[in-house]
Amino acid sequence: MIIVRPIKKSDLKALYRIAEDSGHGFTSLPVNEKLLQQRIKHAEESFAKDVKEAGNEGYLFVMEDTETGEVVGTSGIEAAVGLDDAFYHYHLGKVVHSSRELNIYNTVEILSLCNDYTGASEICTLFLSDSHRKNNNGRFLSRFRFLFIAEHKERFSDTIIAEMRGISDENGNSPFWQWLEEHFFSMDFPTADYLTGIGKKVFIAELMPKYPIYVSLLSKEAQAVIDKVHPQTVPALRLLEAEGFARRGYVDIFDGGPTVESHVNNIRTVNHSKRCQVIIDEVQSTDNYIICNSKVADFRALQTRLSLRETAKQVVISQAVADALMVSEGDWVRLVAN
Known part of the structure; x- marks a missing residue:
């Protein structure tokens, strides 16, 4: 039988293997044993906590094959992001440059750094081993979280978000990040991604451009991947869209992947x-x-x-x-x- 349950201390070895298998762009599971131990400890404390409103709790679950005792996947919910560490996004907006005298009207897309999702709940850390990508296990591993949220609404925000993995190659190179790296960071995407995963985010505030970025000034390669998802993430995005999640113009600051959101009461599984x-x-x-x-x-x-x-x-x-x-x-x- 395949069940989902809260993670526990003895799952560390399995979680480390999942972190290795998940690859680049999976920021929430760094390949670092000490940090994974802390993540498990935080989850255990969160599950044990008496909660009246969303705080810094992090709920991490595992999928277990009870016949073998093997942990084959993981899935998580962060109760309220950005309360301890700043939670950054780019918002994709527009500005208009016009001149009546010259009869010129140009609409230009811009990326503005923001913390608009501070306090929102985030579904995250979804990974399923290849051996168990069958029998609707992937849908189950995603959708059960909405049952948990529906049953314990006091633990979560009214706004639920999910960050979709953006475009990067098998070596972890992101066209979006390469432009930022060249002009601002001098740090490759896997390194920046890892530092964020282990909680060292201060470099973002220190080095990220403070003013809006004109999209037209980015490289053609970077422009092409803004608001696009990694091919392996397309099924997850479609599932969330079927649940009622939608894009609101927010993208990841590292790979340009979209963030989708829904009010908790508009999520199909919660409603049904x-x-x-x-x-x-x-x-x-x-x-x-x-x-x-x-x-x-x-x-x-x-x-x-x-x-x-x-x-x-x-x-x-x-x-x-x-x-x-x-x-x-x-x-x-x-x-x-x-």
Whole structure:
């Protein structure tokens, strides 16, 4: 059985392997054992914390194959970004240069450095091993987070964002960053990406141009990748767009990839999810759902067949599923059609 649960200290080795496999551009998982230990510790503290409103909590989950005990993926939610460290974006806007006398009217795109998403919740750190990219596991690993958010809304902001990985090659070279590097940073993209991942972001404020950048002044290669996603990230973007996420003109300061956002109440999975009481019995239905318990530190989620008694707000699940979810008859669960 494939389940999702909160990360724990013993998952360090698996998380380190995932960090190595994830490659360049995956800022939230640096290949650094000490920092990954800190990330796990912070997650454990966040799950154990009694929360009334979104703060600096970071919830990191893992996907586990219970037959082998192997951790095959990870997925996370940051409750409120930018409260401890500045959270930077470029906003893609326009300025108009016009002259009535000369009958000239030009619209020019500009990139302005901003912290507009400070305090927003961020879904992040999504990675699934090649061996388990099947049976809708990727969709499950993304969508279960919205069930967790729906069940524990007090822990999150009304605005939910996701940063999409931008264009870079197999060596980690980003056309967008190469222009910034040449003119401002003298530091390659993997190094800048790594420093951000380990929390050393002060160099951004110190070296990043303070004034808006005219897009037309960037190299043609840099212009071409602004607001574009890495080919491997296209499925993740499409899934989020289907959930109701949209672009608002914000792009990553390193690779130019888009950030998408949605109000929590406009997210499809949040809206369509239902809370039901558990009945344990044989399941006759073939309908497939994502289902989770209502816990935090002992959170569990999985995909399964179940029978929904919508009018009575009841759901019939098997004993094996109940055991995996750590629920008993009469407990409340949250679910959504897969």
